[in-house]
Amino acid sequence: MDRDRAQEIIDAITMINVKYHGFPVYLKEINDENETAVVFPLDEMHHEQEVDLNGLYEEGP
Structure with missing residues (x-):
């Protein structure tokens, strides 16, 4: 994922679906x-991890 798009998603008022290698995550x-992002899986909000931006992708509208 592009760094600028990742920042737009973080700043967005609404929730935008993002996945990291197929797993839904929240960009923090x-x-x-x-060139990394701090994320956590939507089903494990206490499990923050730092991941490569290249592994992140936006899913659907």
Whole structure:
């Protein structure tokens, strides 16, 4: 996923569906230093992890 689109999703008022290698996640923040994002699975909100932006994709409208 493009860094700018990831930031737009974070800033969006409505929930936008994002997946990381097929798993639905919530984007929390972006780390510009190493092109990663802090996310957590929607079914495990306490399990934050840092992932590569390239593994993230937006699903559907």
